[in-house]
Amino acid sequence: MSATETAYRNRKSEKAIRVWTVVILLFIYLPMVAVFIASFSKLRFFMFPVKAWSLDWYASVFNSIEIRDYLGTSLLIAGVVTVVSVVLAIAGALAFARYEWKGRSLYQKLILLPIFFPQAVLGLAILLWSSALDLSPGWQLAVFAHLVWIIPIVTLVISIQVYGFDPSVEEAAYDLGASRWQVFTEVTLPILWPGIFSGALFAFLLSWGNFPLSTFTTGAEQTVPVWLYAKMVAGYSPQVPALGSLTTLLAGLVLFGGYWLGRRKAKK
Amino acid sequence: MNMPSKSYSVTDSSPERLPENRGSALNIRVRNTLLWFRQPGALLSLPALLIFVAGFIGPLGLVVIYSLMPERSFAFNQLPTLENFVTIFQEGYYISYAWSVWLALVSTLILIVICWPVAYGLSRIFRRSMILTLLLVLPLFVSENVRLFGWVLTLLNHGILDGTTRTLFGWELPDMLYNAPVTVLGMVYVYLPFMLFPMSLGISMVPDACREAAFDMGATRWQVFKEVELPLAMPGIMIGCLLSFVLVLGSISEAKILGGQSIIMISHDIETAFTYAQNWPLGSALSTLLILLTAVLVIGLLSRLNLDNLLSRK
Numbered sequence: 001m002s003a004t005e006t007a008y009r010n011r012k013s014e015k016a017i018r019v020w021t022v023v024i025l026l027f028i029y030l031p032m033v034a035v036f037i038a039s040f041s042k043l044r045f046f047m048f049p050v051k052a053w054s055l056d057w058y059a060s061v062f063n064s065i066e067i068r069d070y071l072g073t074s075l076l077i078a079g080v081v082t083v084v085s086v087v088l089a090i091a092g093a094l095a096f097a098r099y100e101w102k103g104r105s106l107y108q109k110l111i112l113l114p115i116f117f118p119q120a121v122l123g124l125a126i127l128l129w130s131s132a133l134d135l136s137p138g139w140q141l142a143v144f145a146h147l148v149w150i151i152p153i154v155t156l157v158i159s160i161q162v163y164g165f166d167p168s169v170e171e172a173a174y175d176l177g178a179s180r181w182q183v184f185t186e187v188t189l190p191i192l193w194p195g196i197f198s199g200a201l202f203a204f205l206l207s208w209g210n211f212p213l214s215t216f217t218t219g220a221e222q223t224v225p226v227w228l229y230a231k232m233v234a235g236y237s238p239q240v241p242a243l244g245s246l247t248t249l250l251a252g253l254v255l256f257g258g259y260w261l262g263r264r265k266a267k268k
Numbered sequence: 269m270n271m272p273s274k275s276y277s278v279t280d281s282s283p284e285r286l287p288e289n290r291g292s293a294l295n296i297r298v299r300n301t302l303l304w305f306r307q308p309g310a311l312l313s314l315p316a317l318l319i320f321v322a323g324f325i326g327p328l329g330l331v332v333i334y335s336l337m338p339e340r341s342f343a344f345n346q347l348p349t350l351e352n353f354v355t356i357f358q359e360g361y362y363i364s365y366a367w368s369v370w371l372a373l374v375s376t377l378i379l380i381v382i383c384w385p386v387a388y389g390l391s392r393i394f395r396r397s398m399i400l401t402l403l404l405v406l407p408l409f410v411s412e413n414v415r416l417f418g419w420v421l422t423l424l425n426h427g428i429l430d431g432t433t434r435t436l437f438g439w440e441l442p443d444m445l446y447n448a449p450v451t452v453l454g455m456v457y458v459y460l461p462f463m464l465f466p467m468s469l470g471i472s473m474v475p476d477a478c479r480e481a482a483f484d485m486g487a488t489r490w491q492v493f494k495e496v497e498l499p500l501a502m503p504g505i506m507i508g509c510l511l512s513f514v515l516v517l518g519s520i521s522e523a524k525i526l527g528g529q530s531i532i533m534i535s536h537d538i539e540t541a542f543t544y545a546q547n548w549p550l551g552s553a554l555s556t557l558l559i560l561l562t563a564v565l566v567i568g569l570l571s572r573l574n575l576d577n578l579l580s581r582k
Contacts, residue, residue: 013489017389021400024386028407028460031418034428038421046421048431092316097580099309107313109570114324116511116566118518120535121555124542125327128552132330132344148323151316156579163580205409212520225411232417232525241421244414251409259402 032248039241046241057242067227067243074223077139077214078207081146085154085203086196092151093158093195094188098167115152122149123216130217137219145213150206154199161195194262201258205251328559334552341549352553361537361554368534371448372516375455379463379512380505382456387464391472405461412458416525419454420445423526446528454522459515463508469578470504471497503578510569514562534558 042052061067095101096108114122126145127137135141169191173183189196211225218226224247231237304310336348339355356362386404394400407415422428423444433439444450474497482492498505520535529536534554541551 014389014393017385017393020385021389021394024382024460025403027457028404030428031415031422031457032407032410033418034421035414035418037428046424047426048421048428049435088315088319091312091314095309095311095313095316097576099307099312101307101309101313102304103313104309105575107317108575111313111316111320112570112575113566114320116514116570117324117562118515118535118558120520121518121538121558122324122327124538124551125331125555126323128334128542128548129327129330144323147319151319155316160579163576209409209411211411211413225413228411228417229413229521232413240417244411244417248410248414252406255402255406255409259398 035241035244035248039245041238041241044238045236057238058246061239061242061246064239067224067239070222070224070227073139073218073221074208074225077142077146077218077223078204080143081150081207082200082203084143085147085150086200088147088151089154089158089199089203090189090192090196092155093162093192096155097159097162098165111152111155113152114149115156119149119210119212120216123213126213127216137217139218139221141219142214142217142221142223145217146207146210149210149213150203153206154203157199157202158192158195161192165191194266197258197262201255205254208254209247209251331552331555331559334549335556337549337552339549340547352549353557355550356553356557361534364532364534364537365557367531368517371452371455371531371533372513375452375459375516376463376509376513378452378456379460380467380509383460383463383467383508387468387471390464390468404464408461412521413525415458416454416521419450419457419526423450445526447530448527451523451527451531454526455516455519458519458522459512462511462515466504466508466511467501468504470501470507473504473578474500503573506569507573507578510565514565517562518558 037048037050038046039057040053040055041047041050042054042056043050092111095104096111123145126141126148130137130141165188170183170187173187178186209225210223211229214223215226215229222230224243228240228244228247231240330344333344335352336350337344337346337352338349339351390401390404420427424430425441425443426434429444430441433441478496478500479492482496487495518535520533520539523529523531523533523536535558538551538554538558541547541554545551
């Protein structure tokens with residue numbers, strides 16, 4: 001096969017890949033767009049094409065005190081999960097990728113196990129565990145359940161940054177007389193910052209959108225995804241598409257805003 | 269009997285001295301344990317390990333213990349019995365197991381095929397496209413319920429698809445919701461990122477030089493794929509397959525929201541046993557089988573992987 005022929009074939013397969021990627025993106029976003037469209041429909045039950053538009057359902061979401069509570073609980077859980085998981089995952093990632101120690105390879109595998117386990121069953125197991133320990137479900141138990149699943153993910157995200165980190169920079173700082181704490185805050189943390197930042201975004205967003213763990217652990221203090229699910233299966237309310245769109249928008253804003261902030265910081 | 273300690277193999281810089289009792293196996297063990305804790309990596313791993321033990325090993329261990337308790341008991345200090353496992357086989361719970369395993373297999377196979385070109389593009393063609401990556405991760409952060417509900421709105425009678433074909437061509441589409449294929453669609457949809465990203469990580473491990481060398485020696489596109497890319501990308505692909513398989517196996521929302529309970533998944537049976545039926549030991553026994561199946565697959569794969577190689581490439 002001649003070189004030009006190979007190049008031609010490569011270009012052709014590249015085009016096919018581009019087309020397929022667009023198809024997959026459409027597949028991913030079609031249902032999300034459907035929720036957006038439905039949220040502006042005036043009818044109580046959705047019909048397409050939409051004949052009458054309205055913002056009533058958004059108004060009713062914003063006016064509902066009940067929904068404000070769910071939003072508050074979701075934010076509280078996601079906030080606490082973000083802070084705790086990032087702090088523990090920084091330590092966890094240094095153990096994962098920075099230091100050579102006896103037991104590291106076993107630790108690397110153990111710590112990942114919760115990612116490879118169905119969340120609904122984990123949520124039920126944690127509920128059973130908490131009732132055996134005489135703890136009642138609530139936002140604190142949900143935070144705990146989220147941590148079990150999110151710490152491994154954030155550890156992985158930060159570890160990828162740690163792998164690219166040259167330990168001799170730390171040694172140089174020690175040689176120049178820096179203390180342990182100074183090295184950590186002035187050298188290690190700034191170098192790992194991009195990974196920590198992505199890890200924090202992941203932690204917040206995964207907790208924000210989580211349903212299977214929250215549904216079994218929040219008890220009476222429901223989160224937004226748990227409430228949405230309850231309304232989907234029984235007692236449908238047109239607030240569902242409106243609130244669903246709002247949570248999607250917020251996730252998108254945090255993700256793209258976070259990316260934009262991270263890039264601006266990197267450019268400085 | 270206390271003697272000054274000799275130099276330690278891990279760190280000798282520490283000023284503390286540990287009691288040593290020569291000849292006592294217990295003391296040597298205690299000393300080794302204390303030495304292990306002096307490793308910075310070991311210390312740093314402790315908080316995460318603590319959560320892992322208290323939130324994963326503990327709950328799952330308790331589930332296994334509960335699975336051996338007599339039916340409908342709420343205490344876990346009775347004589348162990350296997351009666352719950354007998355119930356599983358007598359009362360047909362293995363049917364939902366078979367469905368879950370079957371749907372997990374089908375979804376994983378579909379995911380391999382539809383994700384490969386995108387994963388390939390992600391690591392080779394769109395290398396620098398952060399926007400594309402973000403667009404592909406965003407769904408992970410939107411509750412699966414909302415996205416599955418979007419499919420209900422799309423596939424409903426007079427929904428997005430049906431409404432479009434009605435107004436444009438006057439066609440009425442058949443009912444598309446509440447069956448097995450649409451359940452698989454929901455699973456493929458929800459777990460797509462779990463296949464895509466590990467797969468793309470795997471593909472980016474294939475060095476350009478290997479691929480070009482194979483082409484230079486006259487290999488066809490198919491041969492390069494089969495003999496070079498696929499084997500070298502295998503660790504990533506296997507992680508993707510394992511994640512999708514295990515997560516679909518224990519999934520719950522897809523069959524409820526899109527499938528309308530036309531298929532009963534095993535996690536639905538588990539949930540029912542724990543909640544409505546108030547039969548914790550049966551729910552635990554059903555979960556225990558799931559834990560065992562998952563453990564065999566996950567430990568089988570993870571023990572073969574070198575995570576440092578997989579994650580440390582630049």
